[in-house]
Amino acid sequence: MTQRGRNALLLTPAGLWLLVMLVLPLLVVFVFSFGERGAAGGYVPAFTLEQYANLPARWTAFKNTLILAPLGTIAALLIAYPLAYFLAVRCAPRWRTSMLILVIVPFWTSILIRSYAWIFILGGRGLPALLETIGINDVRFINTPFAVLVGIVYGYLPLMVFPIFVSLDKLDKRLLEASADLGSTPWRTFRQVTLPLSTPGVATGCMLVFILLMGEFLIPAILGGGKVFFVGNALVDLFLQSRNWAYGSAVAMTLVIIMLITVSIYMKFISRLGGHRDDVSLM
Amino acid sequence: MTKDNGTISKQKFMQELRRYQKGSVTRRHFLGVTGLGMATTVLGTAMPGLLPRPAFAAGDIGDRVILATWPNYHDEMNFEAFTEATGAHVQVNVFGSNEEMLAKLQAGGSGWDVFVPTNYTITTYVGEDLIIPLDTSKLPNYDAGSFEQRFSDAGSVDGTLYAVPKNWGTTGFAVNTSKLDGAPTPTTWKEFWDLTMAGYSGRTMVHDYQLTTIGNALKYFGYSFNSVEEKELADAEKLLLDAKPHLFAISSDYQPPMRNGDAWMTMCWTGDGKQLNVDMPEIAFVLGAEGGELWSDYYAIPKGAPHMDAAYALIDFLLNPEVNAKEVLAHGYPSADARTNALLPKELLEDPILYPAAELLNALEFGAAATLTDPNRAELLARFKSA
Numbered sequence: 001m002t003q004r005g006r007n008a009l010l011l012t013p014a015g016l017w018l019l020v021m022l023v024l025p026l027l028v029v030f031v032f033s034f035g036e037r038g039a040a041g042g043y044v045p046a047f048t049l050e051q052y053a054n055l056p057a058r059w060t061a062f063k064n065t066l067i068l069a070p071l072g073t074i075a076a077l078l079i080a081y082p083l084a085y086f087l088a089v090r091c092a093p094r095w096r097t098s099m100l101i102l103v104i105v106p107f108w109t110s111i112l113i114r115s116y117a118w119i120f121i122l123g124g125r126g127l128p129a130l131l132e133t134i135g136i137n138d139v140r141f142i143n144t145p146f147a148v149l150v151g152i153v154y155g156y157l158p159l160m161v162f163p164i165f166v167s168l169d170k171l172d173k174r175l176l177e178a179s180a181d182l183g184s185t186p187w188r189t190f191r192q193v194t195l196p197l198s199t200p201g202v203a204t205g206c207m208l209v210f211i212l213l214m215g216e217f218l219i220p221a222i223l224g225g226g227k228v229f230f231v232g233n234a235l236v237d238l239f240l241q242s243r244n245w246a247y248g249s250a251v252a253m254t255l256v257i258i259m260l261i262t263v264s265i266y267m268k269f270i271s272r273l274g275g276h277r278d279d280v281s282l283m
Numbered sequence: 284m285t286k287d288n289g290t291i292s293k294q295k296f297m298q299e300l301r302r303y304q305k306g307s308v309t310r311r312h313f314l315g316v317t318g319l320g321m322a323t324t325v326l327g328t329a330m331p332g333l334l335p336r337p338a339f340a341a342g343d344i345g346d347r348v349i350l351a352t353w354p355n356y357h358d359e360m361n362f363e364a365f366t367e368a369t370g371a372h373v374q375v376n377v378f379g380s381n382e383e384m385l386a387k388l389q390a391g392g393s394g395w396d397v398f399v400p401t402n403y404t405i406t407t408y409v410g411e412d413l414i415i416p417l418d419t420s421k422l423p424n425y426d427a428g429s430f431e432q433r434f435s436d437a438g439s440v441d442g443t444l445y446a447v448p449k450n451w452g453t454t455g456f457a458v459n460t461s462k463l464d465g466a467p468t469p470t471t472w473k474e475f476w477d478l479t480m481a482g483y484s485g486r487t488m489v490h491d492y493q494l495t496t497i498g499n500a501l502k503y504f505g506y507s508f509n510s511v512e513e514k515e516l517a518d519a520e521k522l523l524l525d526a527k528p529h530l531f532a533i534s535s536d537y538q539p540p541m542r543n544g545d546a547w548m549t550m551c552w553t554g555d556g557k558q559l560n561v562d563m564p565e566i567a568f569v570l571g572a573e574g575g576e577l578w579s580d581y582y583a584i585p586k587g588a589p590h591m592d593a594a595y596a597l598i599d600f601l602l603n604p605e606v607n608a609k610e611v612l613a614h615g616y617p618s619a620d621a622r623t624n625a626l627l628p629k630e631l632l633e634d635p636i637l638y639p640a641a642e643l644l645n646a647l648e649f650g651a652a653a654t655l656t657d658p659n660r661a662e663l664l665a666r667f668k669s670a
Contacts, residue, residue: 040655226533229668234669238665240387241383243389
C-alpha cells in the first residue's frame with residue numbers, strides 16, 4: 001500500500017466520525033434554522049429569516065454566557081495556575097502522584113451529583129447559616145450568578161490544572177537556576193522564564209474550559225434555579241419545552257458562529273504571543 | 284460513617300431516601316443509616332439482571348417497566364410490591380411539565396412504557412398519534428363506572444379509551460405563614476404576586492410550566508387561566524418579568540427549598556401542599572380566590588412502548604383500589620375512584636386541602652388543549668425564563 005493509501009486508511013475512522021457526528025448534524029441544524037415551528041411543535045420546512053430576526057428575545061442568555069464563560073475561565077486560571085505550579089515545581093516528588101490523584105478524584109463522581117452538593121453548601125442552611133453565626137445576615141448565594149460561577153469554576157478546575165501542570169513539569173529547572181545565577185529576582189524569573197514557557201499549557205487550559213463553558217447548561221440549571229440562563233439552557237428549553245426546533249436551531253447556529261469567531265481571535269492572539277519562539281508548539 | 288455497617292432492607296432504604304429527599308433528615312443521617320446498603324441496593328435496581336428471577340403467577344412480563352411521572356406522586360412501597368409480585372422493576376423518570384413529556388415523545392425513542400399525562404394534553408397525543416388505545420381486557424381492575432365522570436372523561440377521545448384516571452387535584456400556592464409577621468395569610472393570586480414583589484422578595488417559586496405559571500399570572504388580572512388572547516398574554520408577561528428579579532427560583536421541584544426555609548411561598552399542587560402541611564403545619568395551602576387550575580392526571584401508554592405487557596400490568600396494579608388507597612395516603616392527591624375512596628379514612632376524605640370547599644372549587648378551570656400547543660404561550664414562558 002502506498003503512503004497515501006495508508007494515510008487515507010488511518011484517517012477514515014476519525015473522518016467518518018466527524019462527518020456523521022458533527023458535519024451532518026450541523027447541516028441539519030443549519031437547514032432547520034430557516035424553517036418554522038409546527039402546529040403542535042417541532043419543525044416544518046420553510047425558508048424564512050424570521051427565526052434569526054427573533055434572536056434579540058434571547059439576548060440575556062447570550063449576555064450571561066458571554067460574561068460568565070470568560071469570567072469562569074479567568075477565575076479557573078487564577079486558581080489553577082498556583083496549584084499547578086505547586087504540583088510541578090514545589091511539591092516533593094514522592095507526594096506528587098497522590099496530589100495529582102486528589103485533583104482527579106472529583107471526576108469519579110458525576111458532575112450532576114457534585115453540583116447538587118453545592119445546592120446544600122450555597123443554600124440557606126449552608127454558607128449563609130455559617131455567616132450568620134459571625135453576624136453577617138441575609139446573604140443569598142444559591143440561584144445567583146455567583147453560585148453559577150462557583151459551580152463552573154469548581155467543575156472545570158481539573159481541566160485547567162492539568163495542561164498547565166504538564167507544561168510546567170516539562171520546564172527545565174536548570175533554566176530557573178540560570179536565571180537566578182544571572183541575578184534575576186524570583187519574581188523576574190517567574191515573569192520572564194516560567195510564565196512564557198508555560199503559555200502553551202495556559203492556552204490549552206483556557207481553550208478547553210472556555211469552549212465547554214460556552215455550551216454549559218447543567219450547572220446554571222442546577223445552581224441558577226432557572227434564573228441564570230446560559231444559551232445552553234435556552235436551547236434545552238426551546239427543544240424540550242416550547243418545542244420550537246426552528247428557533248432553537250437559529251439560536252444554536254448563532255452560538256456556533258460566535259464560538260468560531262471568539263476562538264479564532266483567541267488562537268490568533270495566542271500564536272502571536274508565542275510566535276517569536278519556535279521551540280514551543282501551541283495546542 | 285457508622286459503627287453498624289450491616290445491610291439495610293430495601294424498604295427501609297427507600298423510607299430513609301424519602302425522608303432525606305423531603306429534607307426531614309440530614310444527609311449525614313441518611314448516609315449513616317443506609318451505609319453500605321446504599322451501594323448494593325442502587326446496584327441491584329440499576330441492573331435487574333443481577334437479581335434472582337423466580338417464576339411469577341402472572342407470567343413473564345420482563346424484568347422492568349419504565350414510568351414517566353411527576354415529582355412526589357407515588358408510594359415507593361407499592362413499586363416494591365409490584366416487583367415482588369411480577370419480577371418487573373419500576374424505573375421512574377420524573378418530569379416537571381406536560382410540555383417536557385410531549386417534547387420527549389415527539390422527539391421519539393423516549394423508551395417509556397407508562398406515562399402520566401394531564402387531562403388537557405390527551406387530545407394532542409391522540410392527534411399526533413403518540414399514544415395507543417387501551418385494551419380494557421388487560422386492565423381487569425379498571426371499572427369505568429366507579430370514576431367520577433369529570434375526572435375521567437378526558438381519557439376517552441371520540442369514544443375510544445386512551446387513558447385511565449390516576450388522581451385529580453388543584454393548583455394553588457403554599458405559603459410559609461411563620462414569615463408573614465402576623466399579617467393575614469394571602470388568599471388570592473393578586474396577593475401571591477404582590478407579596479412576591481414585596482415582603483417575600485427572593486423567597487417565592489413558580490413552576491417551570493407554562494400552564495400554571497402563565498395561567499396564575501393571568502389570574503392576577505382576572506383573565507381566564509387558559510387565555511391565549513394576545514393582549515392578555517402581554518399583561519401576564521409584563522407581570523412575570525416584573526416579578527422575576529424577586530423569585531427564588533423557577534422550578535417545579537419546590538419541596539426541598541420550602542422545607543429547608545430557602546423558599547417561603549410557591550405555586551403548589553394539592554399533594555405537595557398536603558405533604559408540606561403535614562410535616563410543617565406553618566405551611567398553608569391556599570387556592571387563589573380568583574380561580575386557577577383543576578386537573579386530572581391519567582395513565583397512558585406511548586406508542587412503541589418497549590415493555591407493553593409490563594405497562595398494562597403496572598397500570599392494572601395501580602388501579603387496584605387497595606394499592607390506590609395506599610398511593611393516596613402516601614402522596615395526598617385525591618382519587619376519583621369510588622372504590623378507592625371507600626377504603627380511605629374519613630378525616631382524609633374531609634381534608635380541606637384535598638377536597639376544597641365548593642365555592643373555591645367552582646372558580647377553578649380545567650386546562651384547555653389549546654394552551655399546550657399555542658406557540659405564544661410556549662414562547663412566552665421560554666422568554667420569561669431566559670430574560
